[in-house]
Amino acid sequence: MDPRPAPPPRERSLRLAELAGRRVGVWGHGREGRAAVSAALAAGAASVLVADSRPVDPAALPPGVTATPDVADLGGCDVVFRSPGISPYREDARALADRTLVTTGTGVALAEAAAREIPVLCVTGTKGKSTTSALAAAVLTAAGRPAVHAGNIGTPLLDVLDEVGDRTLVVEVSSYQAAAVPDFAGRGALTSLAPEHLDWHGSAETYYRDKLRVFASCPERSVVVSAQARLLAEQHLDAAQLVDPADVLPAGLASRVQPVHLPGAHNRSNVEVALAACALLGLDLAARADDVTAAVAAFRALPHRLSPVATRDGVTFVDDTLSTTPVSVLAALDALAGRPVTLIAGGQDRGLDYTGLAATLVARREEVALVTVPDTGARLADDVRRAAAGAAVRLTETASLAEAVAAAIAGTAPGGVVLLSPGAPSYNRFRDFEELAATYEQILVDAGAERVPGV
Numbered sequence: 001m002d003p004r005p006a007p008p009p010r011e012r013s014l015r016l017a018e019l020a021g022r023r024v025g026v027w028g029h030g031r032e033g034r035a036a037v038s039a040a041l042a043a044g045a046a047s048v049l050v051a052d053s054r055p056v057d058p059a060a061l062p063p064g065v066t067a068t069p070d071v072a073d074l075g076g077c078d079v080v081f082r083s084p085g086i087s088p089y090r091e092d093a094r095a096l097a098d099r100t101l102v103t104t105g106t107g108v109a110l111a112e113a114a115a116r117e118i119p120v121l122c123v124t125g126t127k128g129k130s131t132t133s134a135l136a137a138a139v140l141t142a143a144g145r146p147a148v149h150a151g152n153i154g155t156p157l158l159d160v161l162d163e164v165g166d167r168t169l170v171v172e173v174s175s176y177q178a179a180a181v182p183d184f185a186g187r188g189a190l191t192s193l194a195p196e197h198l199d200w201h202g203s204a205e206t207y208y209r210d211k212l213r214v215f216a217s218c219p220e221r222s223v224v225v226s227a228q229a230r231l232l233a234e235q236h237l238d239a240a241q242l243v244d245p246a247d248v249l250p251a252g253l254a255s256r257v258q259p260v261h262l263p264g265a266h267n268r269s270n271v272e273v274a275l276a277a278c279a280l281l282g283l284d285l286a287a288r289a290d291d292v293t294a295a296v297a298a299f300r301a302l303p304h305r306l307s308p309v310a311t312r313d314g315v316t317f318v319d320d321t322l323s324t325t326p327v328s329v330l331a332a333l334d335a336l337a338g339r340p341v342t343l344i345a346g347g348q349d350r351g352l353d354y355t356g357l358a359a360t361l362v363a364r365r366e367e368v369a370l371v372t373v374p375d376t377g378a379r380l381a382d383d384v385r386r387a388a389a390g391a392a393v394r395l396t397e398t399a400s401l402a403e404a405v406a407a408a409i410a411g412t413a414p415g416g417v418v419l420l421s422p423g424a425p426s427y428n429r430f431r432d433f434e435e436l437a438a439t440y441e442q443i444l445v446d447a448g449a450e451r452v453p454g455v
Contacts, residue, residue, distance in 0.1 A: 028083025264335025
């Protein structure tokens with residue numbers, strides 16, 4: 001039995017026009033929060049109050065917008081936009097939802113897109129959603145169906161609504177965003193499912209349910225699902241909603257499409273899901289096969305996803321800092337099959353299980369060395385020792401990223417790969433994965449490595 005109830009029922013989607021003349025609150029002043037402020041003002045809100053525990057410079061706020069550090073002040077608003085990073089399961093979030101109408105930028109934007117009859121594809125998954133959504137947008141555009149790519153990729157939906165026009169809107173949706181969208185009825189794609197963000201959702205089962213809530217109102221045969229995610233998806237959605245990629249991909253297309261810049265079985269699955277989603281949107285893949293294959297061939301791995309960033313003395317250094325789960329580390333190792341790997345792993349501890357990753361590291365056919373960093377590195381190292389059952393393993397525990405990179409350089413022979421794939425978030429030591437990646441690259445440059453062109 002799932003110990004956590006559904007998000008507060010008063011959280012719902014609404015149209016922008018419903019903000020006119022009302023007192024609007026915005027909880028959180030990050031990208032999504034700033035987009036909500038702009039949208040509320042454009043819609044004619046009587047006032048906008050921003051609540052954020054971090055200081056907000058009043059001089060940087062538009063006229064008609066004030067700020068407070070106390071979320072309780074939002075209780076006097078008619079409508080409140082909750083930013084994605086704030087869990088609706090928090091006590092203060094529940095209390096606020098009992099006092100006023102709470103919504104989210106993603107929910108409002110998708111409701112607005114539906115009213116404007118904008119074709120929408122929502123893509124989610126524990127891993128692979130950025131690559132899959134970006135590739136779907138690229139394929140659609142190359143095949144004569146221009147698309148706008150937005151959402152969790154870094155561009156809030158509320159910021160692009162007025163720019164979409166007659167184009168298709170391809171949306172990357174995080175579990176934080178998906179949990180608050182119960183009424184989306186467009187097309188969807190699900191790349192993968194594994195435990196993640198347990199601190200926000202409260203349990204793995206709640207995470208799965210929240211993640212798939214965005215598809216709860218989709219019609220039959222409207223959500224493409226990977227083979228990896230199918231079983232869990234059927235536990236939370238109607239099986240009639242789900243579509244296997246093979247059921248809609250033209251015969252022979254999969255063999256023609258060669259994602260040479262997207263290594264690994266997980267990326268092959270991402271490509272198939274992206275193409276199948278395009279088919280659900282009405283793209284004739286067979287008729288535009290040349291455009292489709294060219295678009296996939298030209299597509300490059302997105303930053304921080306198995307991206308080679310530097311070389312030194314015949315060793316390749318790879319940035320996979322968006323790998324924040326053990327499952328994603330396993331996918332990275334699979335993509336590097338046949339090459340000796342030194343794995344740098346560790347980060348913020350959110351209670352995920354590392355025993356499966358440890359067993360794979362010990363059993364891997366090709367040479368693999370593990371260099372750990374705090375905090376989860378200690379648990380992973382212990383799991384590796386237990387899995388090795390007394391056999392010698394190449395394991396080095398370090399106290400910092402700089403120490404870890406130095407150890408990896410010293411212990412990796414020419415022809416090998418140093419893979420920074422944390423298997424955990426980086427918030428314990430860095431602002432975010434981008435700061436982690438930038439620090440990694442700078443350490444490499446300082447150590448005499450040469451940047452890969454284009455990085």
